[in-house]
Amino acid sequence: MCGITGFFALAPDNSITQDELKNMTRAIRHRGPNDSGCLLIDKKTGRKALFRDSESTTALDRGEIGLGHRRLSILDLSERGQQPMGHAESGVWIVFNGEVYNYVELSKELESLGHRFETTTDTEVVLKAYVEWGGKCFAKFNGMWGLAIYDPRSDKLVLSRDRFGKKPLYYYDSGKYILFASEIKALFTHSKTPKEVNDKKLIDYAGRHYRYVDGDSESFFKDINQVPKGTTLTISSTGVRELNKYWEVAPGPLLTDEYSEQDLVHMFRELLEDAVKIRLRSDVPVGCMLSGGLDSTSITCLAAEHSADMHTFSGITGSGCYDESEYIEAVVQKTGSKQQYIYPAPGDLFSILNEMLEFHDEPVCTVSWYCTYVLTKEIGKANIPVILTGHGGDELLAGYWYHYHYHFKDMREKLGDDSSEHNAWLRNHKRNPEEYHLERKYVEELAADKSLELKKFSQYVGALSPRLRENSAKVMPESPFTGSLSRRLYLEMFSEAIPASLRAEDRNMMAFSIENRVPFLDYRLAEFCFRLGNSVKIKDGLGKWLLRESMKGILPEKVRTRKDKTGFNAPFDEWIRNENREQVEELMAANSYVNNEIYDHKKVKELYRKHLSGENHYMFFWQYINLNLWHNLFFS
Numbered sequence: 001m002c003g004i005t006g007f008f009a010l011a012p013d014n015s016i017t018q019d020e021l022k023n024m025t026r027a028i029r030h031r032g033p034n035d036s037g038c039l040l041i042d043k044k045t046g047r048k049a050l051f052r053d054s055e056s057t058t059a060l061d062r063g064e065i066g067l068g069h070r071r072l073s074i075l076d077l078s079e080r081g082q083q084p085m086g087h088a089e090s091g092v093w094i095v096f097n098g099e100v101y102n103y104v105e106l107s108k109e110l111e112s113l114g115h116r117f118e119t120t121t122d123t124e125v126v127l128k129a130y131v132e133w134g135g136k137c138f139a140k141f142n143g144m145w146g147l148a149i150y151d152p153r154s155d156k157l158v159l160s161r162d163r164f165g166k167k168p169l170y171y172y173d174s175g176k177y178i179l180f181a182s183e184i185k186a187l188f189t190h191s192k193t194p195k196e197v198n199d200k201k202l203i204d205y206a207g208r209h210y211r212y213v214d215g216d217s218e219s220f221f222k223d224i225n226q227v228p229k230g231t232t233l234t235i236s237s238t239g240v241r242e243l244n245k246y247w248e249v250a251p252g253p254l255l256t257d258e259y260s261e262q263d264l265v266h267m268f269r270e271l272l273e274d275a276v277k278i279r280l281r282s283d284v285p286v287g288c289m290l291s292g293g294l295d296s297t298s299i300t301c302l303a304a305e306h307s308a309d310m311h312t313f314s315g316i317t318g319s320g321c322y323d324e325s326e327y328i329e330a331v332v333q334k335t336g337s338k339q340q341y342i343y344p345a346p347g348d349l350f351s352i353l354n355e356m357l358e359f360h361d362e363p364v365c366t367v368s369w370y371c372t373y374v375l376t377k378e379i380g381k382a383n384i385p386v387i388l389t390g391h392g393g394d395e396l397l398a399g400y401w402y403h404y405h406y407h408f409k410d411m412r413e414k415l416g417d418d419s420s421e422h423n424a425w426l427r428n429h430k431r432n433p434e435e436y437h438l439e440r441k442y443v444e445e446l447a448a449d450k451s452l453e454l455k456k457f458s459q460y461v462g463a464l465s466p467r468l469r470e471n472s473a474k475v476m477p478e479s480p481f482t483g484s485l486s487r488r489l490y491l492e493m494f495s496e497a498i499p500a501s502l503r504a505e506d507r508n509m510m511a512f513s514i515e516n517r518v519p520f521l522d523y524r525l526a527e528f529c530f531r532l533g534n535s536v537k538i539k540d541g542l543g544k545w546l547l548r549e550s551m552k553g554i555l556p557e558k559v560r561t562r563k564d565k566t567g568f569n570a571p572f573d574e575w576i577r578n579e580n581r582e583q584v585e586e587l588m589a590a591n592s593y594v595n596n597e598i599y600d601h602k603k604v605k606e607l608y609r610k611h612l613s614g615e616n617h618y619m620f621f622w623q624y625i626n627l628n629l630w631h632n633l634f635f636s
Helices: 018-026 103-112 122-140 184-188 199-207 261-278 294-306 325-335 346-360 367-381 393-397 403-415 419-428 433-446 451-456 484-494 497-510 523-529 545-550 581-589 593-598 601-612 618-635
Strands: 002-009 035-041 048-051 065-071 093-100 143-151 156-161 170-173 177-181 224-226 231-236 241-245 286-289 311-315 338-342 386-388 515-517
Touching: 002 018, 002 093, 002 143, 018 035, 018 065, 018 184, 065 093, 065 143, 093 122, 103 122, 122 143, 122 156, 122 231, 170 184, 177 184, 199 618, 261 294, 261 523, 261 545, 286 294, 286 367, 294 325, 294 386, 294 393, 294 545, 311 325, 311 367, 325 338, 338 367, 346 367, 346 497, 346 618, 367 497, 393 484, 393 523, 393 545, 403 419, 403 433, 403 484, 433 451, 484 497, 497 515, 581 593, 581 601, 581 618, 593 601, 593 618, 601 618
Parallel strands: 286 311, 286 386, 311 338, 386 515
Antiparallel strands: 002 065, 002 177, 035 048, 035 065, 093 143, 143 156, 156 231, 170 177, 170 224, 231 241
């Protein structure tokens, strides 16, 4: 895991200086504290200069091509793994951020084709895979990456991002040159990069819901975009730009029509176990984030079967529903892991949020990522550079309570009746009856009017300033799936929850030079799960049936059979009524851009009054606070 930066000239007399490239690369030092490397190429003369971002060289002062890299050493810790890395015969150069977990298998295939390897890094495998197969190589990788390749044979820059967008890759296209980097802050070190607010993102974040913020390639800054996930962006020196989507999940014949339930349980377990196993490939210690829920517990228990020295880390943010230590301890006892608890505190909220935003560069999606940041900060002190997490299980296998309603809707359409599952669900779950009936009614009406989904999550558009309200129209993302549940899971996986989570998790982890690995987001698992019918996802009134069945004998039974679900969250609604009230009121009293340009100030004060009186508007004020601190950091 690392960080990359770079420059690619599109017009004559455009170049990047040695100092400009070093400044870009130094801006993301936290992503790779172990070493650095920079490359300049003068295409007119063919001269090259390789140097660290802490050094100066007289070999070349500027070039039409610039590549920068910060290294977090995970595989082959020697200097042989230094980047930028070149291929002598072809002249191709690469800077690579991420991990390709099947590099062992790919290296053997490439050796059979005549390639020889000088390192044991996955970077060299990626480089030679590109030389051998060109752009077709990316579909062969199982992993996460944001990479840049300069290919002098065609004088092209190739930018590629992994299937789910786990690793970031931002760029600014001036029309005369391309700047790219793993983080936005690196782009802003270049004096000609514009810094303007993207109103479209403000509307989605401030007026709607975090689920709509990361569904496309735009950022909170105008004209700063990301390479779309699962896509390669190829740019020629003549200015031709070509986007190629090399992977997407599409509907296919249902595996539930071809295989028995027990066969599917076995197939799923094999896939998940291998996804965990290959993500344990590392030359440094590996640990797990452990919440006590099904997903993180499954990853931890499977990892412990293949690792004798497992470290686990858990955050506890309060008592009652915020304390899962009972389930965490059951896992620790079963695996024998070295466990550490971390306790986020309300008094630290504003100082930690300011600290977070320096790494995130954009407003933070939800309070759960504040909690995760505090947890990750402590992991950073433990010298565990690789962490496995459980994200993605809910979106693959229908783990949220509202998913049941989409399943019931599908049952009524297919069978004419949902009473068997509906009654089982009522026995297993205690929900507020009014809340339950409202959700059921909403899902039923959604089939006839998809715009209801946008309305449901646009409750704060009315609190925006008139300028933003006028431009608040939005086109909803599409899903290739027609079933209610499959459509919902697809949108959460590729447009809503998972893209937002991956952005936040990458910044949180890399702030402390930690590589996060996500076994549930192995593309083989996604392809498998999106070809499953509802019946093995929700069964007998319980979600994630397939995971529960496949983990028999592996998980503690009290975790495997849990009927409740608690996200890693915090009592933020209480924090802003009590410990942080004075700071919130200071923000509301300020003559600020946020109060004057983003929100209708009177409506903000009215919402806070209602929140203090017992209504819960914590999501609105999480976003309000974030926008204030973010704008102060980048524009004041």
